[in-house]
Amino acid sequence: MTKWLTLSFCVGCFFTAHAQEASKVQKQPEFIKSPIQWLQTSELPAESTVSTDTKKQPGWIGSTLDWFRTSNLPGDLQFHGFASQAYITTSDNDVFGNSDNGGSFGLTEAGLNASMRPLPRLQVSAQVLSRRAGEGNSGMPRLDYGFMDYRIYSHEVNQFGIRVGRLKNPFGFYNDTRDVAHTRPGILLPQSIYFDRVRNISLSGDSVQLYGEAAVSNWGTVSTQFGAFLPIVNDKDTELALIGALRPGHLDRDVSYIGRGIFETNDKRLRLAVSGIWLNTSYDPQLRSGDLIGPGALQFTPVYFSAQYNAERWSLTSEYAIRHFKYNNNFGTPGLNNLDFFGESYYFQGEYRFTPKWEGIVRYDAYFANRSDRDGSDFARLTGAPAHGRYARDIMVGLRWNVTPQFMLRAEYHHVNGTGWLSRLDNPASEGPLEKNWDLYAIQASFRF
Amino acid sequence: MNLFQFLLRIHTSNHYLVRNRACLISALVICLLCLITEVRADSHYEIVTYRGVSQKVISVNSLRSIFSMHLKTWPDGTKIRVFVLPDEDHLHQSVAKEKLNVFPYQLRSAWDRIVYSGTGQAPNKVNSIEEMRAMVANTPGAIGYLWRANIDENVNVLEIK
Numbered sequence: 001m002t003k004w005l006t007l008s009f010c011v012g013c014f015f016t017a018h019a020q021e022a023s024k025v026q027k028q029p030e031f032i033k034s035p036i037q038w039l040q041t042s043e044l045p046a047e048s049t050v051s052t053d054t055k056k057q058p059g060w061i062g063s064t065l066d067w068f069r070t071s072n073l074p075g076d077l078q079f080h081g082f083a084s085q086a087y088i089t090t091s092d093n094d095v096f097g098n099s100d101n102g103g104s105f106g107l108t109e110a111g112l113n114a115s116m117r118p119l120p121r122l123q124v125s126a127q128v129l130s131r132r133a134g135e136g137n138s139g140m141p142r143l144d145y146g147f148m149d150y151r152i153y154s155h156e157v158n159q160f161g162i163r164v165g166r167l168k169n170p171f172g173f174y175n176d177t178r179d180v181a182h183t184r185p186g187i188l189l190p191q192s193i194y195f196d197r198v199r200n201i202s203l204s205g206d207s208v209q210l211y212g213e214a215a216v217s218n219w220g221t222v223s224t225q226f227g228a229f230l231p232i233v234n235d236k237d238t239e240l241a242l243i244g245a246l247r248p249g250h251l252d253r254d255v256s257y258i259g260r261g262i263f264e265t266n267d268k269r270l271r272l273a274v275s276g277i278w279l280n281t282s283y284d285p286q287l288r289s290g291d292l293i294g295p296g297a298l299q300f301t302p303v304y305f306s307a308q309y310n311a312e313r314w315s316l317t318s319e320y321a322i323r324h325f326k327y328n329n330n331f332g333t334p335g336l337n338n339l340d341f342f343g344e345s346y347y348f349q350g351e352y353r354f355t356p357k358w359e360g361i362v363r364y365d366a367y368f369a370n371r372s373d374r375d376g377s378d379f380a381r382l383t384g385a386p387a388h389g390r391y392a393r394d395i396m397v398g399l400r401w402n403v404t405p406q407f408m409l410r411a412e413y414h415h416v417n418g419t420g421w422l423s424r425l426d427n428p429a430s431e432g433p434l435e436k437n438w439d440l441y442a443i444q445a446s447f448r449f
Numbered sequence: 450m451n452l453f454q455f456l457l458r459i460h461t462s463n464h465y466l467v468r469n470r471a472c473l474i475s476a477l478v479i480c481l482l483c484l485i486t487e488v489r490a491d492s493h494y495e496i497v498t499y500r501g502v503s504q505k506v507i508s509v510n511s512l513r514s515i516f517s518m519h520l521k522t523w524p525d526g527t528k529i530r531v532f533v534l535p536d537e538d539h540l541h542q543s544v545a546k547e548k549l550n551v552f553p554y555q556l557r558s559a560w561d562r563i564v565y566s567g568t569g570q571a572p573n574k575v576n577s578i579e580e581m582r583a584m585v586a587n588t589p590g591a592i593g594y595l596w597r598a599n600i601d602e603n604v605n606v607l608e609i610k
Contacts, residue, residue: 076528078571080564115570120521120528125567145567154522156511168566176566183561211568213519215510266510268555312552353554356537405536 081112084181084446092435093419094426096134096196099440107187107444108132108139109179121151121161129179133196135425136237144168144179145204157221159213168204170225170260171275172304172319178203181446185317185349185361186398187412188442191421192345192367193304193321198241205229205256220265231256233281240424242281242298243336248289254280254297273306283331296331300324302343313353320346322371344371359400361412367392367420388436392418407447414440494540496548497604499591502527506608513549515592517559518569523590531572532584532593540578544594548609 088095089103097106113127126146132139147165154160168176177183178194188196207229214222233239233251240246260275282297302323309316323343331337347365354360368374369390376390398412419427419434427434496512498504503525507515514520521529534541536553545553563569575581578599585593586603600606 076530076570078564080571082565111565113565113567115564115567117521117528117570120526123521123570127565127567147567149568151521154520155524156508156520157514159519163568176568177562180561180565183558183565221514266513267550268552268559310552310555356554 075116075118077114077116079112079114080449081110082180082182082446082448083110084108084444086187086442086444088187088440088442090441091439093422093438094134094431095422095440096426106132106134109181111144111179113144121154123149125149131179134423136197136199136235136423157213157215159211161211163207163209163211163227165206166204167207167209167227167229169229169258169277170209170227171258171277171302172321173271173273173306173308173317175203180448181444182408182448185351186363186396187410187444188396188414188440190319190347190349190363190365191394192347192365192392193319195241195421197421197423198237203232205231205258207258216263218266220263220270222261222263224259224261226257226259228255228257230254231279231281237423237425242300243283243293243331247283247285247293248291249283249285249293252282252284254282256280269310271306271308271310273304275304275306277302292333293336294330294332296336297328298339299326301326315351317349317351318347320344341370341372344368357402359402361396361398361400363394363396365392365394365396367394367418369420386419386433386436388418388420389434390418390420392416392420392422406449407445409443409445411443412441414442416440493597494543494594495597495600496544496607496609497585497593497595497600498607499585499587499589500603500605501589502592502605504607505605506610508610509548509550512607512609513551516545516549516556516572518563518572521569528590530588530591532575532581532588532591533572534575534578534581534594540594540596548594 084107085105086096086107087103087105088097088099088107090099092100094100095106097104099106109129109131111127111129113125115123115125117123124147127144128141129144130139130141131137143166145166145168147163147167149161149163151159151161170176172193174184174189174194178189178199181187191197207227209225209227209229211225212223216222230253233242233253236246239251242251257278258276260273262271262273264271277300279300280297281300283293283295285291285293285295300323302321304319304321306319307317321344323345325339325341325343327336327339329337345365345367347363349361349363352360369376370379373379374391376387379385379390380387394414394416396412396414398410400408400410402408415437416439417437419436419438422434496507502523504523511520515529516531516533518531523529536542536557542553545551545556549556560569560571564571573584575584575593578596581593582595582599582601582604585591585595592607595604
């Protein structure tokens with residue numbers, strides 16, 4: 001009986017504490033920050049000026065950000081940004097700098113964006129991005145996106161609009177915000193789908209896009225985006241990936257297409273997506289410098305299938321990509337002429353939120369350069385190059401700590417079999433052969449507002 | 450002797466039992482009351498708008514679309530301005546889970562997706578109930594949420610159909 005009594009008292013105290021907490025939220029006069037005092041000082045209770053706030057005082061960055069958020073800037077002007085720094089060390093092979101020799105601070109990402117709504121249906125947004133990552137990205141700031149978005153039709157859940165300018169390429173679940181560490185599952189995205197080696201081509205393009213959102217009976221919503229764009233192909237990484245070597249000429253920007261449809265249940269638990277890219281580019285040779293390859297054209301048409309299930313504590317995500325490469329016969333070299341093959345990639349990923357502050361992640365990620373030569377043996381026989389360059393299987397575990405809503409720390413470990421997605425710029429032939437089995441450890445600090 | 454002591458002990462414990470039963474019952478009543486208050490506290494909030502907003506009734510799907518920052522204008526064509534409390538706030542979590550039927554972390558990731566791709570804007574964050582009330586009362590097109598105890602004639606209550 002005494003046990004019962006004690007138990008019921010404990011339970012009672014628990015509920016009382018809970019109820020108090022709720023009423024605290026309800027009634028406790030909180031410290032009102034200065035920017036809104038001018039709004040309605042007379043209406044606020046007198047005691048509201050007495051500081052009962054026990055939260056830590058924000059520094060000057062915090063106050064500036066608060067000013068941005070709480071002040072009514074003209075045209076609903078908003079500023080947001082992020083900055084991340086990673087430290088990566090590998091057992092062998094280089095990832096973003098000289099990582100296999102004591103580690104490197106080679107991955108730095110920072111961005112700043114502004115958006116405003118001069119009219120209720122019109123939004124203008126732009127983001128400048130700086131990314132320092134190995135040989136491929138120097139950190140030179142570039143326009144990541146900059147466009148106008150006009151909402152042509154809007155009725156309840158149904159929306160239809162047009163976007164014109166430089167836009168993020170919509171494919172998969174993560175490409176649109178791939179450089180913002182807070183939105184990524186892990187320090188490295190699943191490389192089989194979101195190559196960092198050839199990121200520029202898939203990142204953003206100058207385009208016109210139509211978008212729509214519609215309710216599907218009472219189940220959920222379908223949102224679609226479709227656009228024509230000029231891809232950004234004028235970088236060394238893309239040239240290496242598509243034509244196999246750095247040549248004196250350059251790749252031309254031909255009109256390409258992209259589209260994505262996402263179905264989302266009303267409770268956002270289940271998300272399913274299909275995306276596709278029809279990318280066209282052609283090689284413009286510099287014949288005077290004795291260019292060895294001719295003016296060939298190529299088509300790259302990947303299709304992505306994505307699925308995600310979100311519960312309160314855990315999320316499961318999987319994406320599959322089949323990538324079709326097709327080269328015409330104007331390259332004048334047997335290595336490229338009439339190349340026609342399919343690459344294949346997929347990953348399975350589980351995330352678990354122990355508390356809102358602590359999250360764990362595991363992932364298995366597989367990449368095959370050519371699905372009819374998964375172990376690369378045919379390729380090795382034909383070219384003499386190592387077979388492990390044609391695939392990569394990556395097992396990853398990681399931990400994320402959301403120190404504050406703005407500041408995040410995380411760590412992860414990868415064991416990789418294969419070198420398929422390693423950057424060839426970071427691992428030139430002059431540094432010796434690549435190691436087939438290798439490990440990667442990474443930590444990252446990230447701030448966003 | 451032993452038996453006597455035993456009987457005595459039983460007697461005293463019975464005595465305590467009777468006295469404690471009253472305590473037990475009152476403890477249970479307190480528990481129950483607290484439970485009721487707690488349950489009531491959860492339904493004790495409303496979605497509120499700026500007084501000038503003409504819409505008085507809204508569907509759950511439209512409401513979710515507004516708080517996901519997809520639906521940007523009221524039916525009369527004016528701008529919607531969304532105000533939210535911090536993610537960890539008790540009222541914010543109740544509104545997300547009970548009214549919108551989504552987890553707060555899903556709202557956060559939906560906002561991040563549109564903010565960092567430029568396809569939408571973030572909701573305006575307020576740090577307290579008082580600030581929420583002041584902002585919704587004074588910002589044309591504003592929508593937010595308040596405990597019923599904090600609602601006054603300076604804001605409209607939006608009915609969910």
